[in-house]
Amino acid sequence: MPPSTLYLWRLRTLYVGYLGSRITFSAGAHTLLFGLEDDVLLDVSGERFRARTLLLPAGVSFTADPQGKQIACCFLDPLGRDYLFHQRLMQWREPGFYSDSSLQGRQLSVLKQAYRDSLDADEVYGQLADLLFPAASTEVEGFRPDARIARIIELIRSDPAQNYSNEDLASQVGLSGARLQRVFKDATGIPIRRYRLWHRLFVTSTMMSMGSSLTDAALTAGFSDSSHLSHVFQNMLGMSPSAMLGHSRRNRVLVGAGEPGEQA
Template identity: 60%
Template sequence: MTLSAKPGLPASTLYLWRQRTLYLGRIERLSSHSQGAHTLLFGLDDVIPLTVEGQTLSARSYLIPAGALFSAESLGKRIACCFLDPLGKDLLFHAPTMTAEKCGVYRDSIREVDQLAMLRTLHDGATEAAEAYARLRGLVFPGDNEPVAGFEPDARIAQVVELIRADPADNLSNEALAEQVGLSGDRLQRLFKQTTGIPIRRYRLWHRLFVTSSMMAMGSTLTDAALAAGFSDSSHLTHVFKSMLGMSPSAVLRRSRQVRILVGGDH
């Protein structure tokens, strides 16, 4: 589903895939927040000043682990913000190709020139979700069957992720989830955070943001989408949105001819 842009104006685009999400467009400022996914952040037009743990960096590309508290200034210029897979394969795909900082983030991808060129092409074009995903594979996302050094998926954590995705409005307890994968509640909590970078409850909220966005792309109102995704009301959604994305829902998901929301499966 696509929301059309005004003729003559480049649209901001939000791609929603099953395991990954990509925003291309203009956002003035990302206030201090802690995202629920490992994140790639690019300045499509210029460097982005990013502040994390009191340290300010300046670069065109960043890799920010889930749970890191940071703020960024885009100064009204175009950015690409890509939320990566929850099991850590994408994080391990990118980390060795970037410079590690003491504050825990990475910067200056060795693939930066090609990544920026592709992301600008997607921003300026009318690329549908499936084609965009295919173009990013191997460049921004690892190939489907591409081995990544150090990545050993934990089938139990993958199963818990699928259980949360199967019914995002269901508040299954940690103990109930742990029982289904043969772990104690405490052991599941430790493994889940070790794998994804965030606690189970925060991942559930993060996925609810994805569900809300997808439903709005299909025509639901903000309130209806929030309730269906498991938020108590639209105020709850707004609070979570700001704490995890550093902006209000209306900044990205407003029903506007200047924003395109495209939904497609990934593999």
């Protein structure tokens, strides 16, 4: 069985590989899920669905069963531009997700080929541009970026270990703490605290890809200890850090820049 690969870019993340069993998670970002070899079985809100491509909003808890087959799981940009781009290409499904992209055939083909060719992260990003990640120059109907939320995201990203209070963050954009909480969740789908934890997972993964130990990466990213990291990782991604990030012949973590000049 080929290795699993985690590609890390500034605003997006892609995992391609084999999970082997059912996983339950609640991601901190809007998520595109692909069954590269067969349908993925999805349990959400007590109902079961199956599809080759699925689009799930941030913060929704669901259980995915890849049936032992290869999958790709793409975590999209925090401001929701990617999400709007994809939802217009897919079919709405109760109780609150989308499936069956009109680009599905091309998406699956490019994902499988990019993975087989063992390209680096930026080469893979280039292959997937416009199929998964709309270019910054592409107009996405209905997307109205909120500069205040972009500013909050940038503050969190610039110092992930800092536990800014809502009031501290709100003062940077001229809002009350309570108002910022509402506006942030409306824009991203998740509370500020959950986005901070999500970004800390990204920082931890990046550091481990460069050789840091789990403990050092966890502390630098702002987790209280490696146990705290493991708990958050399991809750958000449905697996332990070692299962996704463990350095072995079966796991690769590749870091790239994404689209040049792109803003959060």
